[in-house]
Each structure stands twice: as structure tokens, then as C-alpha cells.
Amino acid sequence: MAVRDYIRDRFFPHIWCPGCGHGIVLGSLIRAIENLGIKKNDIVVVSGIGCSSRICGYLDFHTLHTIHGRALAFATGVKLSRPELTLIVPMGDGDALAIGGNHFIHAARRNIGITAIIMNNSIYGMTGGQYSPSTEYGDFATTAPYGNIDRSFDFVKLAMSAGASFVARTTTYHVTSMIKILEKAIAHKGFSVVDILSQCPTYFGVRNKFASAVDMLNYYKTNTTPIGSKEKEKNPDLIERGIFVQDQRPEYCDEYDKIIKKASEGV
């Protein structure tokens, strides 16, 4: 199928600003699904609130655009009641890890078969540029006019320690590898997390000395490195990208099926 067959084109043009990275994520996600050959009726996309969350309206799957921070909780209900469906949950960084942080760690802990995609632009874009859990110390935002004094989260480390069985990071510059990573994340049985660095030139870029979206993409190119590369040894500040964890662990819905078996046999 063509990319066009996966979108609801009557709802275009999309709401994202020129230069936004989220459209690259949309395109890559469609290509990953196409490569996996999953039927459109078998996919449910659940999102929360924010620029990222509008992705689900454009996708021709079963789509659920929910409330701020709670997409994973809604998705848990969908997945547990229909485990055979493929659940994809695109979220923003604030959505996933500020207001939604609790649901994120608990979905990871359960290892429920959901793919969490963090469209991580280090800013609250929909509300006009406030600092988020991934805004670095010293960065500027409309609510950090003197510089941000909050320390940022490393989403990858957090997901790993919370128990996610698949954890990866990529960027909107590295599209080919993003598609491969998304394929693996979606095919993975268990909770999979993909942290995607995605540029917001409109709100993050202008306040933090990026002249353009291209500038920001170049930053992803030069400031990231594949996991375990020699570059990282030379320059510890480089952000690692690639697949950090890919483990086989019991998936939550499979575990619940065992409960049903036990309960219907016993007493």
C-alpha cells in the first residue's frame, strides 16, 4: 500500500508548524507498519494531549485521542480486553513523563504489550513553549525566562529501570534507522519504548539559539552517536541512540490468560 492509504487525507493539512519533527515520525510510523504488514483493522492508536497527540487523528486506524497524560491508561484497557490488537501510543515528553509519568512507569512494570512512542521535543508546544521534563538545565522556555533549573529525565534509563522489555532512542534526522527501530518495537511482545528526539523550531528552537529546523536536525546528527561507539568514549556528552534493551519477558495479557485458566479450573 502507499503511504497515502494509511492516512485520513480529508483531515489534511495537519496542524503542525513548518519544520516540526512530528510529521517525520508520522511518516516513519506508517512505513514501519507497512513493512510489518499489519492490517489496519488490527491497530489501535491511543494518544493524550499536545501537538504529538494529534497524530492519531491523521492515521487511518482505530484511534483514541484521550486526556492529558493518560493515554497509556486508556491503552491498557483496550489491550487487556482485546490482547490480539496492536497498540501504539504516541505521546509528547510532557504528556508521557510529567503528567503521565506514573502511568508510564507502571505500564513498563507490567510489561503490557503496548508500543510507547515519545515524540520528544523538550517543550510544551501546544501551549506555546513551556519547559518539560526533558528540557535541559539552562535551556530557555516561556516559563523559564532566566534559564531552566530543573534537571531533565533520561527517558531511556527511566524506561529500563521501570521494567520495559524493549527500549530504544532515535531522532528525526535518522529516519531510516527510526523506521527499523519502530518495526522492532511494534513487533516486540511486551512493553516497548521508543524515545524519538523531534525538533520544535517554533518554540524550542527560537529561544535556544537554533536558527531553523535544519539547524536542529544537524544538532541531532552531530550530538548523537550509536550505542557503544568510540565517539562516546571521546565525548561523553554525546547522546546514544539505538536499541538499549530487547528482552523476552512474560507479557501482561499472557499472564492474565493464565489467571483465567487457573480461576476457571479451581474451586
Place this chain on the structure above:
Amino acid sequence: MKKNVLFVQGNEACVEAALYAGLDFFAGYPITPSTEIAELLSYRLPKKGGKFIQMEDEISSMCAIIGASLTGKKVMTATSGPGFSLKQEAIGFAVMAEVPCVIVNVQRGGPSTGLPTSVSQGDVMQARWGTHGEHAIITLTASNNQDVFAMTVEAFNLSETFRTPVILLFDEVVAHTRERLMVPKPGEINVVKRLKTAVKEGTDYHPYLPREDGRLPMSDFGHVHRYNVTGLMHDMWGFPSNNPKIVYELMHHLVDKIEGHTKEITMVKEFFLDDAEYLLISYGSSARTALHVVENRRERGEKIGLLELLSLWPFPADTVRERCACVNYVIVVEMNMGQILQEVKKASDEPDKVFLANKIDGSFIAPTDVLNILRIIQGKGA
């Protein structure tokens, strides 16, 4: 033949009824005094192939049942006081997205942590207006196990009929009182199945286009129709819209589908009303006390009756107005500072003859609490 008679708590009666109504999915979080509902369902649901999940908090429990409902399942969550506050935003989502679900709130003393193990009826207005924005809601209540059963089944039926969240507003006394429950045979009480669309694959399905009777046939997530569900104002495809005409029509649809069926939703019980000069209006466990007073006073020849409300929202204003018009005095019996009192005053053509007998200290309202008010009205002093 074995009689299906149980000796159980109100919370257990609620569980029996939910299973009778076809509950498939429950998500919850431990909180007093509703926890028994979650405990029992964690045991019972997997036996019938249903799903139970204890979520990380109250908010996610509410969200999870909405997600499960969209796959075609009958869903419920149960909570109390603070948990009910936390669920409000997601309840509003279910209102807006028209997702059938049942929310049990076993009321306890508030505000805040309040009196976790004590009785109260302080959440009547929160049930009505807890979530933000203009909306309508259905809320049912009960005073005894048999009615807890009937109202729980009715809650599922109404939620499917009107595609809306329905709140079951119980209280600590009803939830924890052990008494007889006769479980009806299958088929004895009508159980409403979800209305599914007859639109075939390949034909455009409009999830938010009401039929002529106002009902909206659903299509399960995972089935052949792919559509969008959102908490934003939306058009008939479920796609966001801020077109004033579409918004206006959606607002009216959401409110009218419930307020316009108030008569159909209204459920009351009447005791000794025919010749009554004094009318008690009550609901939930307070109605047990009110009924005791009425039966007791009737023995002494006093013309007193009870109107017990089983549906609180939409408020049965017409029924209340008619009943108030026939009597000299009205006493609303409730465990709060007059939440239903104000509704009765609003409904009545003579609000000055409506009085309140209440209890707000965590102890259960006693007949003396009602009698004291009655004596004052009768000019016999306190």
C-alpha cells in the same frame, strides 16, 4: 430447587448485579469503603473469562474502563470520596466521547480524606457537576441490597441505552450492611445489550451521527469500522471541530439525550403517600431511617409518607413537584447540608414548606434526628 438467596453486604450485591448485567472488565484502586467490590471482582471476573486489573491510581482505573468499553465490553470501576474526585476528568471524557461505563461511588465523609470509614451523602452535587463543562449525567442510588442489585443492573442498562457514564451513588451504610439478597434468575430483569451498527464494511460509518431516536449505534475497536474518538468537540466522524454549528448541536445532543428522557430515567418508591399531610423525601441509607419514622408514626395515626428517590440525576423534579403539592410540609432527610433539599425547594411551588433533617458528623442519621424536626414543624418544640 435451590433458592438463590444470599446474606451479603451492599458491595457484594453490587458485584452480583454487575455480573448479572454482563460485566466483562473492571479496573480499580483500593479505597475505603468500596474496596470489597474490587476484591470480589478480582476473584469472580476471571472465572467467567472477564478481566480485572488493579491500576496504579484512580485516574488510570477510570481511563482503562473507557478503553475497554470501546472494544465492546461492559465495564465498571468503583471508588469512594477522594477517588471520585480524581476520576472526574475522565468521566467528562466518557460524557463527551459517549462511552458507556458504570462508576460506583461509595460515599464516605469528606471533604478531603475526611472520615474514610464513616457514612455521608456529601457527593450528590459532585456526581452532578464534578467534571468541568456543561453536561448531563445519570446518577442512581439505593437504600437496601435488593435495590442495590436492581439499580446496578439499571445503571448498565441506562449506560448502554444512552451511551453515557452512569454513576451509582451508594454510601458506607448501604455498602457494609449485611442483609438478604434474592438474586433474580437470568432473564428475570431485562439486560440491555450494546446497540451495534448494522453498517457494512466499506460503507461510511458515522460513529457520532444520532439515529432518529437519538441513539448512536457503536462499532467495536478492532472491528471493520475505523474511526476517531476524542474529548474535543467533534463532528459525526469523531474528528475535532470548532465549527459553532457543530459545537452547538453536539452540546444539545449530549444534554438533551439525558434531560429529554428524565421521565423515562426517573425511579422513585412511594410509601403511604395517598393521604399524607407530611412528606419525607429521602434516598440511600437515609431512606431507611425515614421509612422507619414513617412506619412508626403511621401506627400512631399520623398522616405521614415517604418518597424515596432511586434516581437523583437527572433530578425527578416533576414527580417531586407533584408530590410536594399534595402535602402540608416536606422534610428532606439526607446526610449532608442540604444538597437534595435545594433541588426539592427548586422543584416545589412552595419552597417555604420544605425543611431539612440531616446528619453531618459521620454517625448514621437516626429517627430522632427526623422526629426533632417534625416536632418543631408541628409546634411541639424541640
